[in-house]
Amino acid sequence: MTAQFRIALAGNPNSGKTTLFNALTGSRQHVGNYPGVTVEKKEGVYRLENTTIDIVDLPGTYSLTAYSEEEVVARDFLIFEKPQVIVNIIDAANLERNLYLTTQFLELGIPVVIALNMIDAARDRGIEIKEDRLAEYLGVPVVPIIARTGFGTRKLMEETVRQAAKKKEWKPKSISYGEDIDSTLLVLEEKIIASNFLTDTYPGRWVAIKYLESDQQIISRGRKENAALSAELEKEVEAVSRHLLETMETYPEAMVADHRYGYIKGILQKGVISHKYDKDRLYTSDRIDKVLTNRFLGPLFMGLVLFGLYTFTFNYSELPVTWLESLFGQLSLLADHLLPDGQVKSLVISGIIDGVGGVLGFVPLIMFMFFGIAILEDSGYLARVAFMLDRIFRIFGLNGSSVMAYILSGGIAGGCAVPGVMATRTLRSPKERMATLLTAPFMNCGAKLPVLALFIGAFFSENKAQYMFFFTILSWTVALVLAKLLRVTVLRGESTPFVLELPPYRFPTLKGLIIHTWEKTWQYIKKAGTVILGISIIIWAMMTYPGLPAKDKERFALQRQEIEAAYPAQSVAGGNMAVSEQEVAERARLLAEINRAEAGMALRYSMAGRIGIALEKVSFLAGFDWRTNIALIGGVAAKEVILSTLGTAYSLGGDQEGNVSLGQVLAADPDWNPVKxxxxxxxxxxxxxxxxxxxxxxxxxxxxxxxxFSMIFNTVFAFLLAILVYQLGSLFY
Amino acid sequence: MSRMMLRNMRKNQKGIITAVKKNGELGRRIRDMGLVPGTEITVQGRAPLYDPVALRVMGSVISLRNNEADFIEVEVQP
Incomplete structure (x- = not known):
């Protein structure tokens, strides 16, 4: 007999949920997004003999309220997709708090199987749990497991299948929340059931509990369904709220929470758990923390770790990046060789190969970054970084976890905003996360560095180091100040609570690290790859079309012929007429000069060139001429393009040697000065x-x-800043 | 035995929570972590700039900002 089941995996963050999911499904995973939100949806398959079990990994949450996207997603999934069983993973060393989420599943009535994880670590801490008693009192099966080693996972799945096969009806559990709440609950529940209010979707008592907890999602659904009844319910809740505040200085939602914990404590005290050692004994993790979050050693060590992450990401990925670059270089050469000269060749080389290469060139960087971050995250150190730096970043409306995104983006000059923006995934608070990812690109990434180096070298050569340092500090200032600005305008709102768990230090598993790294990198390749290819072709077309008019082309062709006639190449010479090396070099130089002049003219004539010239009407305020404008347009595709485009616009070669001379050309050009x-x-x-x-x-x-928003906002800001500096500077210079 | 706000507790001081005077998201997040009346806590330490504070609660370590700790009243052990 073959059967198929669909189950959900749920649990607190740091309970080992991802480890269990990886252990069960291995590489048979599929990562996507829940519709309309950025929360990741992971699905995988487990096979038990003839049974196929489809596992959905719900986001790790502590609770099932409606405050965060993750919680709403998890709750809606359970209610609307009705998985047959929910496997609730629980950290055995942290039983009491982990069971808080369990009680909420029980309130909902969904069949639960508890996976009691890390029983080995709990035992080391002297914690003994009688799982049969726990199962008896909670009324759900409990299977002890060690997700890291795979111990007990088969038994867990057998039990899960057994439960799923029973096809049990949902049976919400009634927990007592104290006299005041209970009596109100009865009133609410009666009204809800009587008018069939939301009961097609939710259990009646559960809706009543959510009204008491002031759950915004349920209340707004209720108002839509039956505004009059909803108002009536809200009034009841208001009455009991007032009563509780007057008599006990508390809130209904607090009473509900307190009694959930009371229910848990009641169960645990019935001989479920015993502690062999004193509860205050310091564990290894606490001892490590004594050093790593120490007032002096902590920040020092953190600096080393962040610098290490940076070095690891950028230095060690250098070799694979070079391989990829040379691979794409080879491809370009091959295309150059195989295709006839003309538009198609130009499209393939400059549009497609450069575009795809541009995206894939980031892949090693992203893999290394995610691998490094996975180590920091899985080991528990990342939470300490957030803990130590929170005080500083809070001033700017961010939180401690923002630092990583900034550093990777170029907070230490030479990063890259792509991994930086992706690294903001580690921030749990949505507004702080948005502010961080929108300001991280202000850092000096590796592609901006050559531009900085060239201009500083050309115009401020006597104080190179100071200027570089100044630009790094300025980037931090701009990013932080603008983050603050965003947080008081478009991302306005109180700071998200920073109640954060500092999980015990653990050794990450290699399997976890590899799966983690691969799935994130693959997402990047899939999504970015397709879009970038299209954009890269558009930019190429803008800089190519329309081509020079026929008469200009002819003129350049004629010039080339003249040179070729004046300096005949050996083969044409026929026979033994010797051509000196000097002549060969001279011929090549002159031909290249004509090609560059033609390229420069073509660029000016192209769509991008025309836009650049048209923009002069505005850009003169900041001192930019059309050549600079074209380069800046190209720079939107990739900052690396700025110098090569500027080179072409000045009719110079775009290679390394060209860059050096570009600096000389600009320094000598009377149109340019240090202010500009x-x-x-x-x-x-x-x-x-x-x-x-x-x-x-x-x-x-x-x-x-x-x-x-990021394109417009950043450009407007940068332009205003440039105008300010140019106009003020011109007064003094 | 005396009652004080969590913010004013010293490092390594122990106590039992008597009240969490906050509703809404912050109140909920505090409760999610097991910080409810009757729970025993120990101040494990503070971040280098004295804020946030790290607490030991039910075998795990939780950190919260001082202005969030202001809503938590504790009966401290001498």
Missing amino acids: ALSVLLFISYYAPCFVTVICITREAGSWKWGA
């Missing part, structure tokens, strides 16, 4: 992020609006 250079530099540092970053912002923020 500074204005351009500031603009480049803070204007629209590159497209890969914009795509990442869009994905992480969950809407195109935020991607567009």
